[in-house]
Amino acid sequence: MFTATSTLRSIALEEPATIRVFERYRLDYCCGGNRPLHEVCSENGIATEKLLAALTAATVNAPVTRDLSRVTLAELIHRIVETHHVYVRSELIRLQPMAQRVATKHGPVHPEVSLIERDLLQLGDELLFHLHKEERILFPYIEALERSCETGGAVPGSQFGSVQSPIQAMLHEHESAAALLEEMRTRSDGFVPPPDACPTYVGLYHGLKAFERDLHRHVHLENNLLFPRAIALEKEISVAQ
């Protein structure tokens, strides 16, 4: 059970239903989630007891979900790719033309939408390359590591040395994507469309907000679950040799 000294990251891992509460309070359980709850509360002017109560309430009657900390790494990777990578690709295809239309129509009155269009193009370029590297290089290596562990084999060969090297690169790219979305959030006052927004404008901001939420969940599974387990597995195999 979690307490005021638990880190946001560990609470989100132990009870994924609490993620909704962290999202509601706009607290980072993901890249910057390795901090105790009480510290984050005092920094953000939130009563620790109140947040603890909300987190506990979220876990009561939460639908029973698969405990992802216990599935195989291959299953976890499958889940990440099928849920989050598919979502990122399909939403980019949908949102980028919307941003272009909104910028063309509303850019003269709302210059921030032109900047958001530019940010979204950059985010798309970065993320598509990032997903490609995960799917073609890092994830196959992690799956090979798991197979080696099961069969008592050696650490698989790679061009990058330790798995920590590509993981460091992925962590850095996660931060860059999160920063771009944060920039879009700031430019749009929290993805709130102006009163004169057309339906496409409203749909764009709604889509970007959902995209940000999905990215946080996606990165949480990689940074806090998949990557630490892969690093530990590589060490375990190296020691056994």
Ligand SMILES: [Fe+2]
């Ligand atoms: Fe990913």
Ligand SMILES: [Fe+2]
């Ligand atoms: Fe990633």
